[in-house]
Amino acid sequence: MAILEIKHVSKLFGGLAANSDVSFEMTEGMIMGLIGPNGAGKTTLFNCITGYYPPTKGEVIFEGRKMNGLQPDAVCKLGMARTWQKVRPLAKMTVVDNVMVGALCRTNSIKVAREMAMEQIRVVRLEHRANFLAGGLPIGERKKLEVARVLATNPKLLLLDEVMGGLNPAESEEIIQLILDIKQKGKITQMVIEHDMKAIMRISDRIVVLNSGEKLAEGEPKDIVSNPEVITAYLGSE
Template sequence: MIKHLLNVNHVNKYFGGNVAISDVCFSVEEKQIFGLIGPNGAGKTTMFNCLTGYYPVSSGDIVFDGKKINNRRPDEVCRLGMARTWQRVKPLGSLSVLDNVMVGAFAVTRSLHTAEKMAREQIHVVGLDDYAAQLAGSLPIGLKKKLELARVLATKPKMLLLDEICGGLNHTETWAILDIIRSIRNSGTTIVFIEHDMKAVTSICDRIVVLNAGEKLAEGTPAEITSNRDVIEAYLGGGHHA
C-alpha cells in the first residue's frame, strides 16, 4: 500500500495582510522525490518554513508520518525525522567540515563517538572525505552545498527538504548533486526539492507541485507539468506567446 509520509491540508500563511500561502494541499509519498516549484515569491520557502516549524501556519493542517506537526518547534520536527537545507547555505565557517556535520548528528545523539561516526558516514555519502579537516568557510560554493547535505543527512531524516540546493552551481556541480540526491532516495529517504532549474527538476522528480503567488497552480508528473498551459504562462509571464 502507498504510504503518504507528508500531508499538507488547506494550509494558509499570512504575513499581516499579505497572503504568502493560500489554501495549499498536497501529499508526498514515501520514497518520492517531490518537486515544489514556482516563480520568485511563490511561497516555496515559506512552505518549508511552515513544515519545519520556523513559522506557525495561519490555518490548515500538516501531518507528517501520521502525526500532526502544525506549529511544533523546529527541533521537535527535526527529531520526528524532517530535516531541511537553507536557500542560503549557512555552514559554521570557522569549524571544520567534520565538526559542522557532527553538529547535525548531535540532533539525534549525545555521544561524541557516535556523532563522529555518523558524520564521517555522511561525509562519505556526499564525497567530502578529503575535506573533512578543512575549515567549512574555505570551501567553494559547490562543496559548501555538499556539506549542507551531509549536515542534514547526519540527523537521519525520513524526509529531506532541499531549498535550491543546486542554486549557484554550474552544470557539472548540479548533476553531481542530483546523483547524490538519487542515491539518498534509493537508500530510503523521501525528498522534497525546491528548484528553479527546470531541467534538474524534471530529470529528478517523480511528481511536482507548482505554486504561483501563494496558490497551487498545478500538480502532476514532470511531463504533465511541462506541458501545462497555466504553468507555461506563469513562467513566461503570460501574453508573450501564442
C-alpha cells in the same frame, strides 16, 4: 499511507499571503519537485512544514501526526530535515564539526556523532575537506556540506531548498546523482525546490507548482511542462 499531508496551509505576513490554501500529499520514497517563480512561497512552505513558522491556517501532518506548533528541533527529531536556500555553515568550525551538529540530534556521544558525520561526508564526497574550516569552502562544497549536515540527522523526509542554486553544470550533476542515489536506497522521501527545470524534470516523480502563494498545478513532470497555466505563469518566462 502518505508520509506527509499538507492540508489547506496558509501563511500570512501582514496582508501578504505567502502561502494560500496549499494542499498536497507525498507518498513514502517519492521525490516531489516544488517549483514556481521567485516569491511564489516555496521557501515559506518549507518553513511551515518544518516548524520554523507555524502556518496561519491549515495542517501539516507527518506520518499521521499533526505537526503544527512543534519547534524545528522537535520536528527534526521526528524525522524531517531541511537545507537552507542561503547556506550558512558554522564558518569557524571544520566541515566534520558542522556535520556532527546534525548527528548530535540522534546521539549524545561525540564519538558516535563523529562516525555518523564522517559517513555522510563520504556520501557527499567531501572527505578531502573534512578538517577544513567550513567558511573557506567554495559554494559547491558548501552546498554538499549542507546536504551532509541534514543527512546526519538521519531523516525520513528531506527538504532541499535550491541545493543546485549557484552551482556550475558539473557540480549540479553531482547533486542530481546524490539525490537519485538517496532515492534508490529507498529510506528517505525528498521534496526538492529548484529553478533548473531540466534537473527537476529528471529527478521528480511528481511536481507541485506554486504561484503567488497558491498551488497552480500538480502532476507528473510531463504533464506539468505542457500545462498552459504553468507555461504562462512560470515556464514561459524561462
